[in-house]
Amino acid sequence: MSEHQGYMKALKCRECGREYPLTATHVCEFDFGPLEVAYDYDRIKKSLTKAAIQSRPKTMWRYRELLPVANDPTVGLQVGFTPLVKADRLARKLGIRELWIKNDTVNYPTLSFKDRVVSVALSRSRELGFDTVACASTGNLANSVAAQAASAGLKSYVFIPSDLEQGKILNSLIYGARVIGIKGHYDEVNRLCAEIAGKFGWAFVNVNMRPYYAEGSKSMAYEIAEQSGWRIPRHTVVPMASGSLLTKIQKGYQEFVKLGLVPETKYSVHGAQATGCSPISVAQKAGLDFFKPVKPNTIAKSLAIGTPADGFYALRVMRDTQAAADDVTDDEIRDAIKLLAETEGIFAETAGGVTVGVAKKLIASGKIPRDDSAVLCVTGNGLKTLDAVDGYVGKPREIKPSLREFEALLANEEKVNA
């Protein structure tokens, strides 16, 4: 392994293909296209065999040659390798032969898939010599940056819109992150964060570190393939915010094929959005290769990006893999959260409700055939969005401290159920 760049070759513009050194930079100076990490797959092939992978600890870092760090990772060593759960009860409800849940509700340490991308971004930040990391986030990303920076002894700044709910702020403050609330419209806050990211010499995980950060999502695809018995599932359903996760799931599958770790089989990577913020799914359904920006209005806050940076690329992946996209209303999201919890004992945040709700629609419409198999990517824990289901899951029944009252309640329940 090269001491300075590991198995990485360069940063490469996704638009024009120009190459850049492996520094903290994210945009092509010529056409402003996003930069992506390019790897030396010939060298990776010699090192990353099934046997090598299986001999390593069960974390996302067992695929480390395919993750953008030059040396051994130093942050988030326990992240990933979340369960792939066979969801027979949910499969029966949705009317499909076989269904699996990739359960990132239990990802370490902050219960969302963002732990994957942040652990990569912070490991790479340290390699590049940064001592301060930052992000602009309304939830999961902020929590993960704050927690993992704390464990690594890095200073962290988290920028948020000032009107963010108290609960979400506490989840970052507790780790000692410097949380800065910015007053103003979302667009103004967004532009200011971009400017701050450019001005200070920090590792802004989703701005100047984005090429490395985004690659962390691929680990979900590697795990799904390995846990499926070294094959790519015929259908994968992925929630879309910026669209980045969906594109990286496909990149992960492609890389496993390229390295000969899985056979080349037909697969589709479907996209899921909330109806209240569905620029990508609307474009996909209309057969367009571009999206129109929208103003988000949905309970699925973690997917509420009205102008998705990777929307164009996500549309291309869905077209290339002959996949579909759809979206679900707030009520359908709540119903799907409840359905997943009641059938599989998995409590997902609203984005998980979006994925399950959209999978239900795609199965019902035949876009995912009933005799096929599908994996649903559930990306965050329901404990993070309790307010979304508050008032929709019933209330406990109260009794006096009397056995007779309890027996009466039970008898009544049996009568109702009879």
Add this chain to the structure above:
Amino acid sequence: MAIKKKLPATKFNSPKQQRLWLMYPPRLIKQPFIWEVGHKFKVVTNIRQASVTDEIGIVCLELDGARSEVDAAIKWLEKNGVNVEPVEINVIES
């Protein structure tokens, strides 16, 4: 202008270069926004990439000028119905 000269250089007149994506809906496609921005405000406009179809106009633009002028130009574009994003598009994630 006289007032501006008295202000500390860092507050309003420090130079600013902003890299932006402009997106506009069909009803605005025929308007020469970039020409207008260059005349209404003291900014240098530099187009890096553009795609204009019947459905949407997407332009990647670099704006160079005094901070106050660049900020005013962005506000004017937004007021006219143009979606203005930084080059990173969505910096705030969930």
